[in-house]
Amino acid sequence: MKKSNILMIIGSLLLLSLFIFPLWNITLEAPQYPTPIGMDIWITKIADHNPNDVKNINLMNHYVGMKKIPEHMKEFDIFPWVIGAMGLLGIIFGFMGKPKLFLFWFILMAILGIAGMYDFYLWEYDYGHSLSPKAAIKFLNPDGTPMAYQPPLLGSKKILNFKATSLPMTGAYLMFLGMFASLIAYFVGKKENA
Amino acid sequence: MKYLFKSISFLTLVALTWAMTSCGGGNQGGAANNNSGSALGKSTAERVFVAPGELDEFYGFISGGFSGQLAVYGLPSGRLFKVIPVFSQDGEKAYGYNEETKAMLQTSHGFIPWDDSHHPDISQTNGELDGRWVFINANNTPRIARVSLETFETEEIIEIPNSAGNHSSAFVTENTEYVVAGTRFGVPIPQRDMSIEDYKGNFKAALSFVKVDQETGHMNIAFQVLMPGFDYDLTHPGRGKSHGWMFFSTYNTEEANSLLEVNASQNDKDFIAAVNWKKAEEYIAAGKGKKMPAKYAHNVYDEATHTATSTMENEVLTLDASELPGLVYFLPTPKSPHGCDVDPTGEYIVGNGKLAASLTVHSFTKMQQAIKDKAFDGDAYGIPILKFEAVNAGTVVQPGLGPLHTEFDGKGNAYTTFFISSEVVKWKLGTWEVLDRKPTYYSVGHLMIPGGNSRKPFGKYLVAMNKITKDRYLPTGPEVCQSAQLYDITGDKMEMLLDFPTVGEPHYAAGCPASLLMKNSRKIFKLEDNKHPYAAKSESEAKVVRKGKNVHIYMTMIRSHFAPDNIEGIKVGDKVFFHVTNLEQDYDVPHGISMLGANTSELLIMPGQTETLVWEPKEVGVWPFYCTDFCSALHQEMQGYVRVSPAGSNVPLKWSLDGEWNQ
Structure with a gap:
């Protein structure tokens, strides 16, 4: 088997690591939390980073009228199938050994990734903006509009007394590595065929 | 000339004092500085001073x-x-x-x-x-x-x-x-x-x-x-x-x-x-x-x-x-x-x-x-x-x-x-x-x-x-x-x-x-491990049960409310048991509860724990209870009422959960 084929198969298998590792993390830091509280986003669930973190985030957020972090989302039904299918497709492409298919897979992954991030942004927007009208604490922005508590898509942001940080986790890094491997496989494959 | 001499002596003294103080200050460990260390008050203070945020040994x-x-x-x-x-x-x-x-x-x-x-x-x-x-x-x-x-x-x-x-x-x-x-x-x-x-x-x-x-x-x-x-x-x-x-x-x-x-x-x-x-x-x-x-x-x-x-x-x-x-x-x-x-x-x-x-x-x-x-x-x-x-x-x-x-x-x-x-x-x-x-x-x-x-x-x-x-x-x-x-x-x-x-x-x-x-010091009691016979492990389990003259309140507490927080149908001569469970699972978030006129102490309940306070109301009226541990920004709002009716009254037993009456 050619180097490029092996690389493509490894890349596809790395994508499947999303079933074992979390994809993303949002962490909240505040003086009262010497151990920050955080949630880990998996392709199937949102989970505690440390025990009881999600419960404690919900407790904090209910004062400003934010909804509870959902135990179930439609994405949790879709993501495993998409990731599974893409992983399988990548492996099949790897065995077929056509570099153009490797590139096709990479582009498809990139599109799906961007779509995923957009979906994540929409959820974050809703989570930070649709607040209960009966909230105990209602803060306003300097311009008089109600304050929103949307976490950042990537990086850090100050939200009231919390510093919220949103970063990829192991699963995402391995996925990126897998996508990079498919791209390399495309170039190596082209060279091998030349 | 005399003045100049005095000034030089003074400066020398200052320099010497400074030198001695610096030596003492550098010797914080406490070992073997019996004479120089203890003679200088600052050094002794430093040896017992645990700076804000630092921990004792x-x-x-x-x-x-x-x-x-x-x-x-x-x-x-x-x-x-x-x-x-x-x-x-x-x-x-x-x-x-x-x-x-x-x-x-x-x-x-x-x-x-x-x-x-x-x-x-x-x-x-x-x-x-x-x-x-x-x-x-x-x-x-x-x-x-x-x-x-x-x-x-x-x-x-x-x-x-x-x-x-x-x-x-x-x-x-x-x-x-x-x-x-x-x-x-x-x-x-x-x-x-x-x-x-x-x-x-x-x-x-x-x-x-x-x-x-x-x-x-x-x-x-x-x-x-x-x-x-x-x-x-x-x-x-x-x-x-x-x-x-x-x-x-x-x-x-x-x-x-x-x-x-x-x-x-x-x-x-x-x-x-x-x-x-x-x-x-x-x-x-x-x-x-x-x-x-x-x-x-x-x-x-x-x-x-x-x-x-x-x-x-x-x-x-x-x-x-x-x-x-x-x-x-x-x-x-x-x-x-x-x-x-x-x-x-x-x-x-x-x-x-x-x-x-x-x-x-x-x-x-x-x-x-x-x-x-x-x-x-x-x-x-x-x-x-x-x-x-x-x-x-x-x-x-x-x-x-x-x-x-x-x-x-x-x-x-x-x-x-x-x-x-x-x-x-x-x-x-x-x-x-x-x-x-x-x-x-x-x-x-x-x-x-x-x-x-x-x-x-x-x-x-x-x-x-x-x-x-x-x-x-x-x-x-x-x-x-x-x-x-x-x-x-x-x-x-x-x-x-x-x-x-x-x-x-x-x-x-x-x-x-x-x-x-x-490293072994406990932070919370796990709610799922709570085997107290009167524990209410979620607000949906909160209720009030009458058994003759004994009334058992299965109550929960979480920032920043009690469930239930309004109770009616209690009568003079009843023995009221507040079985209170702290639903928190976060470190250092205890809640307390005290009942006006109860002949006992408050309860101070750690996360995941259940404790029981007994109150035998003697007077008709509407009597308040509140959280005694400053738990949150809305701690002062964490309070409730119990209505006490005369001994023979037929006011039905009911309690409020999430703003709704339950019976």
């Missing part, structure tokens, strides 16, 4: 004496962290007030709200502190308590029968096989109606060996050694080579029953009783133990149900020291010895003869030889008295007045407190020479070196505990605080670093490195 568990409790301090800062209720009710923590912990203070004499807590001792494995539990004795109504060092709560209390004034307690053997209890009063055994004047020869004393389960920590009285009716004062276990023996000091070997201050001070020598507990185990295995009826309470707190239960035991196994050869020997020790301390190697047994001017030290090796040689000087009630010369290792001559207690630094030095001359004296084991003495303010009782009662002392600090403070602090009326004083003992000479007030009487203490306990 040692835990100090200082008993509260007549407060009945055990206080947790940080060393070297002397900061008070927590008062653990043990033998006295504590309204702050509802200990002995709520339905769950009332059983902890049950005894064969009924519920007792107070006692006198004296000697804490940390559990050991292979002669070293292991940080599992701390044991402490109740002096007045004899008991031993076990405090968990995960939760820092009292988990178990066992009463000691046939005993009166359990002073020589609660010291542990080097694998925590036993924790011991004694008796500072000879008493009729079993108790009976008899003339006090018939004390001599008729009263007896029981030395109790309480077995500790290594997994659960649960205690049971394995056996009692019945002894002549002397007063057994203090005790320490043998260790290393002397493991298997327990040494008890005695006074009043005169067996006086009145005016003891004179009548119990007549004998030139009293005894240290050496009890061979391994021999006791052999006698029991050989069936020589005698069961006798005895009534004593055994109270155990269950962490899963958050509830204590009290069981009354009815017999105890005894061994009569006068009838069983080899079980006990007496070591003559001058002048009513108080402290009885064993050095880290297990070789030396120090008798602190409190009315003597010298310290008597016995040798375990010589004691064994004397037993082999039968070097006896008669007997007392059939128990052999070993010849003084045959067991004596040496004498520390004229170290001070009124020696009480000795601890060790693990480097071959011993430190003894002197009550009358109010000082701590450092002396050398083996050569018996006095190395240093430092005053205490005033009238020191016990002293503590972390690990000082083990094979491995942490010889960095010494804490002296004083009975009298007089002018040492701002006056607070006739009753002023007692105190503890911290000394650095790393150098040749001791240095006093700090002087801090304590809770109650700082009778004795135990200490250990913070690192031994910190």
Whole structure:
């Protein structure tokens, strides 16, 4: 088997690591939390980073009228199938050994990734903006509009007394590595065929 | 010219002072800077200063004496962290007030709200502190308590029968096989109606060996050694080579029953009783133990149900020291010895003869030889008295007045407190020479070196505990605080670093490195592990149930509300049980609850825990309750009402959940 084929198969298998590792993390830091509280986003669930973190985030957020972090989302039904299918497709492409298919897979992954991030942004927007009208604490922005508590898509942001940080986790890094491997496989494959 | 000269001298002085201060400041470790360091106030302060946000190096568990409790301090800062209720009710923590912990203070004499807590001792494995539990004795109504060092709560209390004034307690053997209890009063055994004047020869004393389960920590009285009716004062276990023996000091070997201050001070020598507990185990295995009826309470707190239960035991196994050869020997020790301390190697047994001017030290090796040689000087009630010369290792001559207690630094030095001359004296084991003495303010009782009662002392600090403070602090009326004083003992000479007030009487203490306990300290109780029969583990389980005149409220608390928070249908004459569960699962988020007019304390409930408050409303009306622990930004809103109707009323029982009435 050619180097490029092996690389493509490894890349596809790395994508499947999303079933074992979390994809993303949002962490909240505040003086009262010497151990920050955080949630880990998996392709199937949102989970505690440390025990009881999600419960404690919900407790904090209910004062400003934010909804509870959902135990179930439609994405949790879709993501495993998409990731599974893409992983399988990548492996099949790897065995077929056509570099153009490797590139096709990479582009498809990139599109799906961007779509995923957009979906994540929409959820974050809703989570930070649709607040209960009966909230105990209602803060306003300097311009008089109600304050929103949307976490950042990537990086850090100050939200009231919390510093919220949103970063990829192991699963995402391995996925990126897998996508990079498919791209390399495309170039190596082209060279091998030349 | 004269002016110029003066200026130069002044500048030189400034420069010198600056140079000296810098040297002192650079020497924060505390070791070997006895002269330069202590002369400069700043350096001493730095050595006890734990900067904001930083942590102390040692835990100090200082008993509260007549407060009945055990206080947790940080060393070297002397900061008070927590008062653990043990033998006295504590309204702050509802200990002995709520339905769950009332059983902890049950005894064969009924519920007792107070006692006198004296000697804490940390559990050991292979002669070293292991940080599992701390044991402490109740002096007045004899008991031993076990405090968990995960939760820092009292988990178990066992009463000691046939005993009166359990002073020589609660010291542990080097694998925590036993924790011991004694008796500072000879008493009729079993108790009976008899003339006090018939004390001599008729009263007896029981030395109790309480077995500790290594997994659960649960205690049971394995056996009692019945002894002549002397007063057994203090005790320490043998260790290393002397493991298997327990040494008890005695006074009043005169067996006086009145005016003891004179009548119990007549004998030139009293005894240290050496009890061979391994021999006791052999006698029991050989069936020589005698069961006798005895009534004593055994109270155990269950962490899963958050509830204590009290069981009354009815017999105890005894061994009569006068009838069983080899079980006990007496070591003559001058002048009513108080402290009885064993050095880290297990070789030396120090008798602190409190009315003597010298310290008597016995040798375990010589004691064994004397037993082999039968070097006896008669007997007392059939128990052999070993010849003084045959067991004596040496004498520390004229170290001070009124020696009480000795601890060790693990480097071959011993430190003894002197009550009358109010000082701590450092002396050398083996050569018996006095190395240093430092005053205490005033009238020191016990002293503590972390690990000082083990094979491995942490010889960095010494804490002296004083009975009298007089002018040492701002006056607070006739009753002023007692105190503890911290000394650095790393150098040749001791240095006093700090002087801090304590809770109650700082009778004795135990200490250990913070690192031994910190990692095990519990943060929350897991809600899913809560097995309390009246727990409501979510708001959907909150409800009110009437059973005749008893009304059970299954209530929850979470930031920042109670569920239910409005209750109607309660009547005068009802007995209302608030079973309150804290649903929080976050560190350091307790909630409290108090009910107007309830004849009890508040509840202070840790995350995941359930506690019960009983309220018997006597007046018609609408009565409020609220959260007593400042839990959140909306703490002040965490409140509710109970409507109380007349006795025969037909107002239906209903309660509000999430703003809706339920029935």
